[in-house]
Amino acid sequence: MKRKPQRKASGRPGKKSTTKISQGKILKYSALLLFIGFVIAMGYQYRHGFMYWLGFKTDKRVTALTKEERKIADLRIYEVLSRHKGKVLGIDVSHYQGKIDWETVMNDNEDFPIGFVFVRATAGKSKLDREFNNNWEGARASSYLRGAYHYYRPDENSVQQADNFIKNVVLEKGDLPPVLDIEKIPNRQSLDSLESGLKRWLAKVEKHYGVKPIIYSGESFYADFLKKEFKGYNLWIANYSVFEDEIRKEWLFWQFTDKGQLKGIESTVDVNIYNGSYSGLSRMVK
Structure with missing residues (x-):
C-alpha cells in the first residue's frame, strides 16, 4: 500500500514559540524598566539626603544601629530637614538616652540646630523619669525652649497620674505647655473609660498650669481612638513612614524619626x- 505522505509541519508552532519568547522578553524588560524608574524616583526624592550622606556628613558615629541602618536613617533625616527650612527643629528625651552632656549638645552640633526640647517627666500614677531633673535643668541651661510630658498608662487612675505630673513639674516663664503622651489602649478598661480618663487628666493639668496641654500620639492611634473626642487640642504626632516627608498643616509638632544622632547623646x-x-514657637510659651 502506498503510504500517504506526511504533511510538513507548518511554521505556525514556531511563530507561536517566537511570540511567547518575545512576550516574555517584553515583560522582563518592562519589569526592569519599572524597577529602574523606581530607583531613579527614589534617588530624586531623597537627593538632598544622598548629598549630605555622601559629601557633608563625615563624622558619623554608630551606636545601636548598624552602619547600613545608620546610612538609611541619615538619608531620611536630612531629606526631611531639607524640605523644612525655616521650621524649628527639636528633640525629646528621657532616661532611655542615658546621661546627656548638654554642653556638648549645645556647642558641637552646628549642622543640627536645635530650638526646643521636650523632656519626659512622669509615667503613670507614681513614676518619675530617672533623668528628668538632669534633663530639665540641662535643657534650660542650654537656652532651649523646653517642655515636659507625661506618659499616660491607660489602666491607672487618671487623677493620680495628673497629680504625679503636677507634683514633679514646675513650669516657669518661658516653658512650653505640658504634654500628654498617649500611645496604648487599656487592657482592663473600655475605650470610653480611656477617653474619660484622658479628659480628666487634661482638665486637671490645664486648671493647674493655666494653659491647654498638647496631645502626643502616633498618627494611627490618634485617628482611630482620639480624633473625634479631642478636637481643639494642639497635636504632636509621631509618624516615621518613609512616604511621609512633609509636616501636615494640622500637626503642631511632627516626630518624624526615632533615629537621630547628636554629639553629647550616646544613644539615638x-x-x-x-x-x-x-x-x-516663642509665643506658645507660658
Whole structure:
C-alpha cells in the first residue's frame, strides 16, 4: 500500500514559540524598566539626603544601629530637614538616652540646630523619669525652649497620674505647655473609660498650669481612638513612614524619626519639627 505522505509541519508552532519568547522578553524588560524608574524616583526624592550622606556628613558615629541602618536613617533625616527650612527643629528625651552632656549638645552640633526640647517627666500614677531633673535643668541651661510630658498608662487612675505630673513639674516663664503622651489602649478598661480618663487628666493639668496641654500620639492611634473626642487640642504626632516627608498643616509638632544622632547623646534620639518659625514657637510659651 502506498503510504500517504506526511504533511510538513507548518511554521505556525514556531511563530507561536517566537511570540511567547518575545512576550516574555517584553515583560522582563518592562519589569526592569519599572524597577529602574523606581530607583531613579527614589534617588530624586531623597537627593538632598544622598548629598549630605555622601559629601557633608563625615563624622558619623554608630551606636545601636548598624552602619547600613545608620546610612538609611541619615538619608531620611536630612531629606526631611531639607524640605523644612525655616521650621524649628527639636528633640525629646528621657532616661532611655542615658546621661546627656548638654554642653556638648549645645556647642558641637552646628549642622543640627536645635530650638526646643521636650523632656519626659512622669509615667503613670507614681513614676518619675530617672533623668528628668538632669534633663530639665540641662535643657534650660542650654537656652532651649523646653517642655515636659507625661506618659499616660491607660489602666491607672487618671487623677493620680495628673497629680504625679503636677507634683514633679514646675513650669516657669518661658516653658512650653505640658504634654500628654498617649500611645496604648487599656487592657482592663473600655475605650470610653480611656477617653474619660484622658479628659480628666487634661482638665486637671490645664486648671493647674493655666494653659491647654498638647496631645502626643502616633498618627494611627490618634485617628482611630482620639480624633473625634479631642478636637481643639494642639497635636504632636509621631509618624516615621518613609512616604511621609512633609509636616501636615494640622500637626503642631511632627516626630518624624526615632533615629537621630547628636554629639553629647550616646544613644539615638527622637527628632521633631515645629510647624512654624521660632518666633511662633516663642509665643506658645507660658
